[in-house]
Amino acid sequence: MKTWITSSGSTITKVLSGRSNVFLLTNSGSSILIDSGIGRRWPALKRRLLKLGIQHVDYLVLTHAHFDHVNNAGNIAGHFGAKVMIHEAEAEYLAEGKMVMISSSDAFIRSMIKTLSGYSFMQIACKPCPYDIKFNDRFDLSPMGFRAYIMHTPGHSQGSSSVIVDDEIAIVGDAMFGVFPWSVHPPFLQDEKQLIESWKKLLDTGCSLFLPSHGTANTGKLLARNYYRRINV
Ligand SMILES: [Zn+2]
């Protein structure tokens, strides 16, 4: 499992990869899991947490309420005792098991979503899970033992949020994708303008590494190149 260590001694471990990444943030016995992956990866997720010696998770931060991020939230709360945290804009979607609408800036992808999946698919794809804590623009994680905070980075979805650790590494959910070497742009999103503004917020944190939920880490350089290309058109 790939790990990163920041200057305050926080360890970030990529517990699950493949369809969706799941990250574990630990420091001095405190633990936060970021996202929970798709339902059928539950046995692997559970096994890997136990292998790391994790019997209890303090908090589960959901970057947004898409099924590939939230479908093990109930399992993590039930088996590891985690308190579930999500942005207020998507908390009710999570509680009711409805998926936040997705779209695309690309007309072809938009028509594909409509043809292949349709609204009904998006409505049934999420497992409902009660939440414990709703956050909004910014949520300080220092009382939980981390030099870190949650920052609202909407665009991919209304409530999309990122976890900023030591102003060095950001865990960004789907605010960026890490599957194309030249682009961080997610193929699906709700609001392009908001997304680009969120990229600016992420750049301004000073982080040099951005860990997305899909694919591998993006550098600050690549993010800056993508951002300035978009605002200069
Ligand atoms: Zn998503």
Ligand SMILES: [Zn+2]
């Ligand atoms: Zn996703």
